[in-house]
Amino acid sequence: MSSLHIWNKADAHAEALTLCLATLAPGDALLLVEDAVYLSGEAGIATLRAAMAHPEGITLHALAPDLAARGISARISPLVNVVEYPDFVALSLQHARVVSWT
């Protein structure tokens, strides 16, 4: 009964994101879209993982078109899976629920 969590802002310390990260359970996935892909670099991912209760059990994804648009496709942490729109759909189907944090 895992969840796909989606975050779309560049602020790594936003309260909603902090709550999201603290409540991630093993098997959950976090997808970074829009400005949140700015957090896909090594420093950003380290910050996100530090706020997770179970960082080892969480898969991280970033949306390729949003990375390309911002010119940061080559600056991605090796812990992040770069995904296309069809993968986004597949992730939505793989998980029991989708939570878009605002």
Add this chain to the structure above:
Amino acid sequence: MDTNSQPVVFFSGHAAWSDSSALACLDALMSFAVFEIPVVLVLHGAGVLQALRGQDGTALGLKTLAQRFGALPLYGVTEVLVDAESLTTRQLQAEDLLQREDDAEIVDWRLVQREELTRLLAGARTVYTF
């Protein structure tokens, strides 16, 4: 797990006066509850400020959103979960939230830790964030 018994969970993270999301969240929750779909409301972040005592919207010529929490029991919602860490961050305590002496019909506030919210999410039918 029987899907019909799983709650629809609403996370409300904005104060009552910044935009319409707090009101929209309550409206959406009531829409589900009126059809007897189990619902859970979680106040977190600035959303905990929705439950603060002493609010008076008439000062702005507006209705006071907090009064709506008194209507929730009519929809079968008798308690609202409040993220304890969000309260602590704002140097607030349970006593700072609306009490029965303010509104006899008010819901019960239950402060929760984030481990409980993790379990709540894992058992939710659907999650909405406002």
